Amino acid sequence: MxxxxxxxxxxxxxxxxxxxxxxxxxxxxxxxxxxxxxxxxxxxxxxxxxxxxxxxxxxxxxxxxxxxxxxxxxxxxxxxxxxxxxxEARTAAHAAFQQMTARTPDPDVEKSNASHKCFIDALKESFDVLGGQDWxxxxxxxxxxxxxxxxxxxxxxxxxxxxxxxxxxxxxxxxxxxxxxxxxxxxxxxxxxxxxxxxxxxxxxxxxxxxxxxxxxxxxxxxxxxxxxxxxxxxxxxxQDEDGIVTDYLMAVYDLLKQCMTLRSYLQGIWREVAYEGLNSALAGALSNIAIAMIQRSAAEIFVDFPGHDSYETVINTMTRGDIDKAQTMFQVSLMHFEPGKGTPPSVEDQALDIKELFLIHAYRDLLDFVTDFQKTRTGKPTKRMLEQIKNWDPKFDLRHATDEERIRWRRSYTINWLYDLVNALSFIVVQRNTLDGEKHEYGKVDWSPKGPWNQWRRLYGLNEFAGFVTSLAMQKPGTDIRNRILPHHIFQLQCIVDSLTVTRGWTHHSLRGHVVIAPPPSYRFHPRRDVDMFLDRKLTREGRGVLQAFNVLKQLFERDGALHGDMKRHWANYELLEQFHFDYLWWLGESKYKNGLEAIPPSRFSHVNSNGLWDYSPFLCGVGLEEALDLAYVSAMLIWDDIPESTMVLHLHNMEWQPARKAAASAGDVHGLMNPSANNTFREKSLLVVLREAGWNIDRIRDADVAFPSVLGALRLAHTKSTTDPVTGKKRLEETEVTKKAKAQGMSEAQILEVTSLSEKVRAEQKKVLERPVERVTDAASHDSYCTCFNLADPRSMNRARVAAGAGQVIISDTDMLEFAKKDLKADISGERPLSALNLLWVTVWFYMIFERVEAELEKKGNPLWVRAYKQDRGLTAKHKRVTLTLLTMVERDPECLEVMADAITNLEGAYFQYIYWDNLEFEADKSGKDPQPLRLRFKSAGASSPINPDIDQCSVM
Incomplete structure (x- = not known):
């Protein structure tokens, strides 16, 4: 941990x-x-x-x-x-709060600062008494x-x-x-x-x-x-007394807002990679979910000490003393021109920070204004007054030649229009029941959450929880005050949604430089649904790739298999599962019924330019929607694999020790790990997206049993494995844990694992050197400006120097560090070295059936005796499981002709495996390091087998 x-x-x-x-x-x-x-x-x-x-x-x-x-x-x-x-933590906070009142004195803040100073003095006296002066x-x-x-x-x-x-x-x-x-x-x-x-x-x-x-x-x-x-x-x-409690609360919310700013800046960089560098949007969506969970978790842990003070309204009022405009002058930085080699730069005049932008106040006000306006009629239409502000939003507005105020108005118009579409798309089924079917559902009391009764009609992918929350606010009776229900992570999530569009249009916000605008990426290189469209392949232009085509083909194969066995209901449950997913993907991912207009609710607020604006103008929705779709595609395939015999039989046939055919089958290609080697008839391996969802997007809550190897998370867990030193030999021995067992099962020796744990100590030593150096001014490479500011609650080096120097610290991993680590593993899972989420397992299931159909056709043509017994002579139970019977007969009697035909079918079909990846290509770390990346190879592993870890990670492990 x-x-x-x-x-x-x-x-x-x-x-x-x-x-x-x-x-x-x-x-x-x-x-x-x-x-x-x-x-x-x-x-x-x-x-x-x-x-x-x-x-x-x-x-x-x-x-x-x-x-x-x-x-x-x-x-x-x-x-x-x-x-x-x-x-040091209290001292840094005190310095920051003093800065707040440096130019605009506030009696309440000054009183709190005085109390804070007394507290710090008492701490220092206690520290000195214990020997701190000489320590x-x-x-x-x-x-x-x-x-x-x-x-x-x-x-x-x-x-x-x-x-x-x-x-x-x-x-x-x-x-x-x-x-x-x-x-x-x-x-x-x-x-x-x-x-x-x-x-x-x-x-x-x-x-x-x-x-x-x-x-x-x-x-x-x-x-x-x-x-x-x-x-x-x-x-x-x-x-402490009341003043002390207020000071603690100030420290808490100050730090929470700082965390929001840091993670917002990081995610802006991620969405820039999506638009300008081709990063898969599902990866950006997953990282956004992790960051949102970080904010939600921090807030929950902080506000347990301050019950009733956890709303974003309270946080902002506390930080701005109830006057946002006045607060604009309370937070400042001192900008300095930095020239390498010329010593300390001269100070330049102080610059006020844009608190409305940094504290996400624009997003908060836009949400409040939307909810207030929606509540007035609850018809899904803006009031006339609001309509005057947000009508005719222009997606092609030139942000580079606009003022800051014009850009902010453009963003506000987009936000409120998009929220109208979001609520209308989520609520349409209930509104339709009331307006067209005469039912009497009270909107303010409907459970709009994903756990509510209406969730069986899927309306969105990836954003149902947030959409349900916003809808629950908007559907309250007119004038209902909902401000105490809006929590920090809600506003952070809305800011991330809005940023995903502005960033991909070239507009970002820098904490020091303010609004930064560059040329947007060419439309032929990026549009929000780029990766969603590849996953779905609605136009069926990429055979063997899109999930929609896989649904159609697999349903046909289920029907043919039913006809073969004389039981058309043989795959009824799986057929229904495919039908439901097919319908949901077709109508609610990337596009929705809302695009074509729904009789019960108003048309899209973007109809004047694009009736599918809910998706086409939200890279965030496309990213988190694709992330959830990949997750569901994976687990649904696992359900089907666990139900059909073909998946397990292919594994057994492939891993049989065929004497006449083994040589040809083994040399033709590597089909890597499609089954769980520990349980051939149960498919339990999870993709990283599945693992993260089950952990509530909290990386620290991922079970050791779900940690994959090789992976960055696996290395981090190994680095924290405890070891003991033998008093006689002086050798270190590792504690036996789930992580070390998995590492050893993948071929790592105890010496290699100890090397990983020692690496952690080396990193800590390097961090200690950095933390003990004087705090240097941070240089902005783009503007050559550096800053010194007490806007930060506490410099991480100052906060952790004492702990690390005393040997009391682990490797210091910031939120953004952890997101970077997660990014590497997610990239491997979604579009890289271990692409469990990228592999279209429904097409792999098609491959299973194609193998048996080819074997059956060839053996029938040859008149093979085992095929005759299995398909023509056997009666009763065996007649209902012809392929199982043929497989068992082949494994027991080892008929050379059957073995050769089966080996040939598997070998010849393996070459097509690469086309079952959703994307046009995969990204390997070897590409960046200058090595020649190995082609994607998939091979089955026999039960209990293990292989050494390949440092180039050139194989795809699915099971």
Missing amino acids: TPTRNSYLAYKRDTSYLIYWMVQTSNSIIKSLAASDGPLDGVDGAPMLPLTSAEITVAGLFSLSKFVAKHINSVPSTILALFQSVI KPDSSFDEADLLADTEHAKEELDRLLANRFGALEIHGSPEADEASDQEGTQEIDMNLPRRWKQARPGKGKKGKKGKAKKRSKAKAAPPKEESLEGVPLESYRII
């Missing part, structure tokens, strides 16, 4: 780790001193008892730090690194990996505690417990509510030496600590 990549969540987690260690350390010291009759003097000489709460105040942290520092020689370097990390980061990487997931963090923290206090921890004796019952206690005021107590003076107390021992025994009876047993690590925290 990778560490959290959200800065605020990392700060929150580090704080929990720190407080957990402090509380447990304090309690260990108290128990150790009590057991040895040592003095339990705390602050100002007051006796100490164990803490029974996981929460402490800021003042309490300082008192606790003084007590811990008094009784231990040194604090572990890892803990000091965590402490410094927390301080130097440890350059080794031997300490606990505290940036791992929470499951292992507590184990590592407890290890640190055990190493320091394990020999001293002795539970109180029964006598001490009895003395404790006889002695009362009273609280001392350390600003630690209900946690710290001291002994009450007993009767006759004279302050004599003889009584001191008795008092010590009384202190040696601390109450039991059941209250902290089972308390989750996340519950250990610093509690």
